[in-house]
Amino acid sequence: MTSNLTELDTDSQNPYQVDSKKEILLLLKSLMEHGQLVNMVINDGTEVLVSAILHVDVDSNNLILDCVASEEANASLAAAPRVYFEASLNRISIQFSTTAISRTTYLGKASLVCAIPTSLIRLQRREYYRISTPVTSPIVCILPVPQENGGGTVKLPLIDLSCVGVSLLDEKRILNADFGTLYENSQIDLPGAGLINVKLQVRNSQNLLLMNHKTTRRIGFQFIDLGPAVMAQIQKVIIKIERERNSRQSGMM
Secondary structure: OOOOOOOOOOOOOOEEEOHHHHHHHHHHHHHHOOOOEEEEEOOOEEEEEEEEEEEOOOOOOOEEEOOOOOOOHHHHHHHOOOOEEEEOOEEEEEEEEEEEEEEEEEOEEEEEEOOOOOEEEEOOHHOOEEEEEOOOOOEEEEOOOHHOOOOOOEEEEEEEOOOOOOEEEOOOOOOOOOOEEEEEEEEEEOOOOOEEEEEEEEEEEEEOOOOOEEEEEEEEEEEEOOOHHHHHHHHHHHHHHHHHHHHHOOOOO
8 A cells, every 4th residue: 555755846955855754754743633734736736635644654654644525536636647745834834745645444434545755845934935026116037938839038027926936927828837847947037136047846827817807827936946045135135025015014115
């Protein structure tokens, strides 16, 4: 009943990656003991299923989870080539993934099982805090356009910014927004720092209905292999935006 788990789609030098087996077990057991819900993301991010950890079986190296509501959803999980897990514990975001999840029983109840992850990502609140970017002076992201959509590059406005990722608007649907799509050689025109080079990976996308009744597409990206110097520049911009916003709200600007 053991599943095969590959490493997360992140570099081993990711400052938020946890590889210690002892620490991984502690985090998973804490999620279980606190009864925290676990989101399971499949099908390129279009389907999110909610579960909970029932047991962390150290001896068999298995993670036992509660089945989801419908048989169809459980079958989709078992058939998915990769399942991404996201949970929150004391304002810490915990993320990991598996390439195989299967059906089992636990204490006589239908359940799901996968291998205990060999690594996971742990993000403190301050590290994944996102701030909305200014509408009047938008921060622009420059991304390569897929060849099937004409090639070249496109400039799109960010709608929020954090040290782990960004969200932007793709009104004309130029980009490939499939979950996991990588956009290497991208750039962000960061106020006070100029163009910074980043590698972005699609984590989610959704269609938004605007107040003028038009629709646009919001795409959420995660930074991949973001260096500490660039992270510090982003953090400085976030602090600056927040201070300016707080000053305006208090009537000081």
